[in-house]
Amino acid sequence: MQAVEIKNLSFVYSKGTPNEKLALDNIDLSIEEGSFVALIGATGSGKSTLIQHLNGLIKPQDKKHSSVIVGGKNAADKKTLKTLRFEVGMVFQYPEYQLFADTVEKDVAFGPKNMKLPADEVSRRVKRALETVGLDYNEFAERSPFDLSGGEKRRVAIAGVIAMEPKILVLDEPVAGLDPAGRAELLALIKKLQKEVSPTVILVSHNMDDVAALADRVVALKDGRIVADGAPRDVFSHRAFIMHIGLDLPTAARLVDKLEKKGITLSKRIITMAELKDALLSIFKKRAKKRGNNMGYAQINAVTDGNKNADENVEECDGASPVDEKAKGDESSPVSDEKAEGDGAKDENDSGSAGGGEDV
Amino acid sequence: MPFIEIKGVSYVYPLREGVSLKAVKNLTLSIEAGEFVALTGMNGSGKSTLAKLLNGLFKPTEGEILIDGISTADEERIFDIRRRVGMVFQNPDNQTVATLIEDDVAFGPENLGLPRDEIIKRVDFALQAVGMSEYRKRDAAKLSGGQKQRVAIAGVLAMRPDVLILDEATSMLDPAGREEVMGVVRKLVDQGITVINITHNMEEAALAKRVVVLRKGRLAIDGTPSQVFSSSLLESCGLTLPPAAALAKELKDSGIDIGTVTTEESFAEGICKLLK
Numbered sequence: 001m002q003a004v005e006i007k008n009l010s011f012v013y014s015k016g017t018p019n020e021k022l023a024l025d026n027i028d029l030s031i032e033e034g035s036f037v038a039l040i041g042a043t044g045s046g047k048s049t050l051i052q053h054l055n056g057l058i059k060p061q062d063k064k065h066s067s068v069i070v071g072g073k074n075a076a077d078k079k080t081l082k083t084l085r086f087e088v089g090m091v092f093q094y095p096e097y098q099l100f101a102d103t104v105e106k107d108v109a110f111g112p113k114n115m116k117l118p119a120d121e122v123s124r125r126v127k128r129a130l131e132t133v134g135l136d137y138n139e140f141a142e143r144s145p146f147d148l149s150g151g152e153k154r155r156v157a158i159a160g161v162i163a164m165e166p167k168i169l170v171l172d173e174p175v176a177g178l179d180p181a182g183r184a185e186l187l188a189l190i191k192k193l194q195k196e197v198s199p200t201v202i203l204v205s206h207n208m209d210d211v212a213a214l215a216d217r218v219v220a221l222k223d224g225r226i227v228a229d230g231a232p233r234d235v236f237s238h239r240a241f242i243m244h245i246g247l248d249l250p251t252a253a254r255l256v257d258k259l260e261k262k263g264i265t266l267s268k269r270i271i272t273m274a275e276l277k278d279a280l281l282s283i284f285k286k287r288a289k290k291r292g293n294n295m296g297y298a299q300i301n302a303v304t305d306g307n308k309n310a311d312e313n314v315e316e317c318d319g320a321s322p323v324d325e326k327a328k329g330d331e332s333s334p335v336s337d338e339k340a341e342g343d344g345a346k347d348e349n350d351s352g353s354a355g356g357g358e359d360v
Numbered sequence: 361m362p363f364i365e366i367k368g369v370s371y372v373y374p375l376r377e378g379v380s381l382k383a384v385k386n387l388t389l390s391i392e393a394g395e396f397v398a399l400t401g402m403n404g405s406g407k408s409t410l411a412k413l414l415n416g417l418f419k420p421t422e423g424e425i426l427i428d429g430i431s432t433a434d435e436e437r438i439f440d441i442r443r444r445v446g447m448v449f450q451n452p453d454n455q456t457v458a459t460l461i462e463d464d465v466a467f468g469p470e471n472l473g474l475p476r477d478e479i480i481k482r483v484d485f486a487l488q489a490v491g492m493s494e495y496r497k498r499d500a501a502k503l504s505g506g507q508k509q510r511v512a513i514a515g516v517l518a519m520r521p522d523v524l525i526l527d528e529a530t531s532m533l534d535p536a537g538r539e540e541v542m543g544v545v546r547k548l549v550d551q552g553i554t555v556i557n558i559t560h561n562m563e564e565a566a567l568a569k570r571v572v573v574l575r576k577g578r579l580a581i582d583g584t585p586s587q588v589f590s591s592s593l594l595e596s597c598g599l600t601l602p603p604a605a606a607l608a609k610e611l612k613d614s615g616i617d618i619g620t621v622t623t624e625e626s627f628a629e630g631i632c633k634l635l636k
């Protein structure tokens with residue numbers, strides 16, 4: 001089933017004024033239930049505008065030609081709007097927009113209460129949601145959500161959304177402002193929620209490491225248009241294209257490129273640090289074998305150090321052997337490099353710049 | 361004498377009848393003119409509170425803060441303090457004051473009573489620096505999250521402060537925007553401006569010469585990036601290593617020691633050296 005079906009969606013801000021801005025330009029996008037989609041794109045590319053259509057905060061301007069169907073409901077339909085908002089939990093880019101009550105407790109309870117859940121269930125959910133986002137209930141329940149630190153506000157906003165146990169989670173830069181430990185916890189939490197409560201997740205993020213680690217599909221926007229749509233591994237393998245749309249690579253891919261410049265060739269399909277680690281370990285292992293050393297990597301340092309002089313003239317880095325077999329044959333990346341070229345970015349017919357991304 | 365002197369400073373927020381919260385606790389710290397400092401630590405550790413103390417928005421409940429010898433509690437000099445210590449707030453929406461972007465950026469310099477052509481020069485420079493020149497005639501309220509952050513930074517740059525405090529000013533920027541802003545920061549540092557960058561991004565923290573870490577309102581770690589990243593307190597402060605450094609550590613645990621790594625470049629070099 002499709003969790004989201006967007007057809008022909010365009011959106012113009014401040015129509016007819018000097019501020020007029022085409023923020024979305026003919027978007028077609030379907031999202032399968034159960035998928036984890038990352039929405040990426042440079043500042044101003046239209047991400048926040050797009051997702052605000054998903055729970056009817058922004059309505060399609062051209063009702064005749066465009067439609068936004070979410071969980072089987074028309075997001076522009078007033079009659080189902082309330083239930084739609086129970087099903088689509090949205091964490092805004094700036095949590096301040098989301099907070100309104102005079103205590104943290106009331107703020108988080110607002111959604112579940114509106115859903116007409118029994119009082120004891122509401123209070124159970126509020127407590128659980130606050131603990132889940134790392135806020136001590138006793139310490140924070142009576143505080144005003146406006147008198148909190150930036151990261152604490154964000155946590156309250158997230159708690160308010162997960163307390164509703166929505167089927168679809170829409171998160172606009174949810175980890176911005178969280179400390180590194182909190183960020184790692186939240187990302188793990190999102191993954192867990194997807195398994196247990198909210199099967200469909202749409203994540204807007206500028207952090208390509210998070211995108212690479214979490215998403216099974218990446219949709220990239222540029223100037224309000226979809227310019228790439230595919231598995232993260234495929235999309236990120238189009239190096240020049242990623243730069244062209246004003247984005248960056250995941251750290252692991254950037255390191256692969258840096259190593260390549262130094263003559264160490266690894267697969268361009270490596271996108272996570274875990275994959276990079278495996279690839280490097282396997283190179284070191286092979287190296288140790290080639291040298292007739294089968295003692296395992298624990299010995300590698302000693303060996304390399306001992307051979308320093310002998311190695312000095314050898315351009316070994318160039319020979320440092322190529323590809324990480326594992327990343328290539330990995331289940332999660334069934335596509336060959338060949339196919340990825342056509343698949344990773346969207347068809348040329350759809351947008352001038354995609355497909356041949358590498359040439360841009 | 362250091363340019364910024366924080367002497368035994370505490371700050372208490374009154375919450376409600378009989379309940380208050382001490383957000384900064386007996387903090388002593390000094391920062392020299394021209395230093396580039398990253399300020400980091402867990403959510404709620406007191407970073408933003410400290411920033412607001414530094415530009416005189418809050419007065420210390422205890423202790424004293426001197427900016428170039430002037431106490432932030434000295435009401436007669438408060439204008440001076442604000443002019444010297446420019447701050448980009450955590451939420452840029454709190455910061456826009458005018459409708460047009462260029463007027464918003466000009467607001468600060470106008471308040472300084474600068475001549476018209478100087479104001480124009482500064483606004484041009486600031487908008488250019490954050491890559492928002494083409495938006496100058498646009499409505500400041502009607503921007504994307506990252507664009508708002510850029511305008512907020514421009515507004516403070518136009519003030520040409522002695523001390524620039526960025527409170528998570530890059531958190532909503534795309535990677536290119538983040539790099540641009542950090543490029544501007546580096547230029548300002550080269551020009552001798554003191555920069556305090558509040559950030560949760562460890563790679564960004566590593567760009568500073570000095571990293572100050574707060575924990576529950578107290579000073580927890582203070583040192584160079586590599587000192588801080590090798591501190592045993594790192595984890596208890598809610599921090600992690602930057603990704604490349606974290607991987608280097610994991611490799612080391614597997615028996616492959618590529619030496620100390622703080623940047624991606626040093627990671628690549630370390631690997632290459634071992635393979636040569």
Ligand SMILES: Nc1ncnc2c1ncn2[C@@H]1O[C@H](COP(=O)(O)OP(=O)(O)OP(=O)(O)O)[C@@H](O)[C@H]1O
Pocket residue numbers: 013014019021022023041042043044045046047048049050093501502503504505506507532534
């Ligand atoms: N209220 C508004 N009025 C006019 N234009 C707007 C308004 N909100 C956004 N825009 C413009 O629409 C475009 C898309 O904005 P949007 O907020 O969707 O971008 P975004 O991809 O979420 O960016 P960011 O990564 O910076 O959050 C931008 O160029 C922005 O300037």
Ligand SMILES: Nc1ncnc2c1ncn2[C@@H]1O[C@H](COP(=O)(O)OP(=O)(O)OP(=O)(O)O)[C@@H](O)[C@H]1O
Pocket residue numbers: 146147148149150151152177179373374375381382383401402403404405406407408409410450
């Ligand atoms: N206006 C306020 N009224 C009452 N308490 C506040 C207020 N602002 C912050 N606090 C509390 O003071 C402490 C320090 O907050 P501060 O905003 O300085 O933290 P921070 O280090 O900037 O955190 P973050 O990384 O989340 O932005 C926190 O416990 C917070 O709850």
Ligand SMILES: [Mg+2]
Pocket residue numbers: 047048049093172504505506
């Ligand atoms: Mg946005």
Ligand SMILES: [Mg+2]
Pocket residue numbers: 149150151407408409450527
């Ligand atoms: Mg803060």
